[in-house]
Amino acid sequence: xxxxxxxxxxxxxxxxxxxxxxxxxxxxxxxxxxxxxxxxxxxxxxxxxxxxxxxxxxxxxxxxxxxxxxxxxxxxxxxxxxxxxxxxxxxxxxxxxxxxxxxxxxxxxxxxxxxxxxxxxxxxxxxxxxxxxxxxxxxxxxxxxxxxxxxxxxxxxxxxxxxxxxxxxxxxxxxxxxxxxxxxxxxxxxxxxxxxxxxxxxxxxxxxxxxxxxxxxxxxxxxxxxxxxxxxxxxxxxxxxxxxxxxxxxxxxxxxxxxxxxxxxxxxxxxxxxxxxxxxxxxxxxxxxxxxxxxxxxxxxxxxxxxxxxxxxxxxxxxxxxxxxxxxxxxxxxxxxxxxxxxxxxxxxxxxxxxxxxxxxxxxxxxxxxxxxxxxxxxxxxxxxxxxxxxxxxxxxxxxxxxxxxxxxxxxxxxxxxxxxxxxxxxxxxxxxxxxxxxxxxxxxxxxxxxxxxxxxxxxxxxxxxxxxxxxxxxxxxxxxxxxxxxxxxxx
Ligand code: BGC
Numbered sequence: 402x403x404x405x406x407x408x409x410x411x412x413x414x415x416x417x418x419x420x421x422x423x424x425x426x427x428x429x430x431x432x433x434x435x436x437x438x439x440x441x442x443x444x445x446x447x448x449x450x451x452x453x454x455x456x457x458x459x460x461x462x463x464x465x466x467x468x469x470x471x472x473x474x475x476x477x478x479x480x481x482x483x484x485x486x487x488x489x490x491x492x493x494x495x496x497x498x499x500x501x502x503x504x505x506x507x508x509x510x511x512x513x514x515x516x517x518x519x520x521x522x523x524x525x526x527x528x529x530x531x532x533x534x535x536x537x538x539x540x541x542x543x544x545x546x547x548x549x550x551x552x553x554x555x556x557x558x559x560x561x562x563x564x565x566x567x568x569x570x571x572x573x574x575x576x577x578x579x580x581x582x583x584x585x586x587x588x589x590x591x592x593x594x595x596x597x598x599x600x601x602x603x604x605x606x607x608x609x610x611x612x613x614x615x616x617x618x619x620x621x622x623x624x625x626x627x628x629x630x631x632x633x634x635x636x637x638x639x640x641x642x643x644x645x646x647x648x649x650x651x652x653x654x655x656x657x658x659x660x661x662x663x664x665x666x667x668x669x670x671x672x673x674x675x676x677x678x679x680x681x682x683x684x685x686x687x688x689x690x691x692x693x694x695x696x697x698x699x700x701x702x703x704x705x706x707x708x709x710x711x712x713x714x715x716x717x718x719x720x721x722x723x724x725x726x727x728x729x730x731x732x733x734x735x736x737x738x739x740x741x742x743x744x745x746x747x748x749x750x751x752x753x754x755x756x757x758x759x760x761x762x763x764x765x766x767x768x769x770x771x772x773x774x775x776x777x778x779x780x781x782x783x784x785x786x787x788x789x790x791x792x793x794x795x796x797x798x799x800x801x802x803x804x805x806x807x808x809x810x811x812x813x814x815x816x817x818x819x820x821x822x823x824x825x826x827x828x829x830x831x832x833x834x835x836x837x838x839x840x841x842x843x844x845x846x847x848x849x850x851x852x853x854x855x856x857x858x859x860x861x862x863x864x865x866x867x868x869x870x871x872x873x874x875x876x877x878x879x880x881x882x883x884x885x886x887x888x889x890x891x892x893x
Pocket of ligand 1: 436439586587590647727798840847848856
């Protein structure tokens with residue numbers, strides 16, 4: 402542990418002889434991921450209605466770094482055959498993509514199922530299966546129908562029913578051919594991004610208030626969808642349903658008890674707030690206690706973190722068939738050494754009361770916050786194993802952003818380093834990881850960064866009408882890993 406901490410602090414690079422030489426099991430799933438709004442385009446075709454992202458890019462173009470939008474994106478609605486060709490070329494075992502709610506249900510409600518949308522997704526799923534690629538389908542990846550946002554979106558209590566009805570349609574339309582479902586992608590980005598710090602649509606800034614209300618509703622939405630599957634579809638369809646949570650790995654900056662507690666606390670505030678209700682039941686104790694105490698000190702009569710009823714606790718607990726994890730980077734964490742005084746409005750930072758940082762010696766990428774910290778994933782995987790009773794974990798996203806002008810060697814280094822640490826976690830620590838998914842098979846619309854951040858194993862030429870896809874070096878690297886199941890030559 403001491404050596405690992407030292408390496409992390411110094412930001413030492415992994416040498417090739419430190420890369421795991423253990424073969425990945427034959428059944429280990431290597432895949433790639435995308436999401437509907439980021440690749441499909443055709444934003445208003447075949448009756449598709451407006452999502453919160455359509456609404457944002459059209460009403461406030463300055464919200465996007467390069468003033469672009471996803472109107473056409475990779476044009477995957479018209480070019481799925483080209484996507485299929487590169488998926489086959491890479492030899493992936495699975496393809497994770499998302500369904501567009503406003504394409505399938507233009508009113509948001511199941512009163513009018515869009516035949517063209519169903520045909521499109523059935524074709525995607527069938528062609529994947531014909532080619533031996535397992536579809537991993539995300540039901541919701543951030544593109545809420547705008548008409549639901551007009552009704553306050555995730556802070557309207559009805560959201561869980563709206564979502565559950567939509568999920569039922571997805572299971573019934575596609576479930577015969579889908580064995581892996583993700584209900585909601587990265588709830589933290591939905592709630593903290595959308596209703597806390599407001600860096601994503603609907604850009605509401607209500608940290609630690611509406612943000613927590615969103616978490617409460619979102620967990621119920623997920624749980625309702627899981628129960629619908631369990632009650633109505635599982636026996637016929639035999640699939641697995643999970644939520645995908647995102648977090649950075651938070652590592653104590655020193656061996657002091659205070660820093661260790663601080664790292665534990667922020668991990669609970671970022672991932673535990675979602676995972677604990679689902680895996681163990683109820684909010685994590687530290688989150689529940691701190692927010693309740695601070696709420697009372699602020700003069701409120703109840704906690705800003707709405708308490709679950711016993712019935713809700715029982716309903717949400719156990720709604721998992723595996724653990725979906727998106728992880729990109731890691732941080733060091735220090736205790737603040739004091740409890741911040743209460744203030745109005747409250748803040749998440751005060752609730753968490755920790756300081757996080759990434760040393761300047763750590764390798765950076767094209768985004769400020771995504772530093773390359775492959776070691777950190779191993780401790781995060783162990784944290785998950787220890788807190789949630791050794792769940793089966795699928796890493797549903799991990800990837801490297803670049804400006805696109807550089808050689809691709811750093812993306813290869815990144816993927817190799819993360820995979821090596823994942824393999825070590827499996828082999829040496831007994832963490833049950835059964836899949837790994839690169840974000841992304843190709844460059845796509847990177848939300849508020851537009852097309853400035855490129856995550857693709859394949860480059861996409863957004864200036865050409867054809868949206869030509871061209872392999873980067875990392876595509877052939879990943880292909881070889883998938884073929885050989887090895888990160889180095891002659892693995893064992
Ligand atoms: C999201 C993706 C996004 C990726 C890279 C994840 O947070 O699920 O939609 O493109 O990270 O930023």
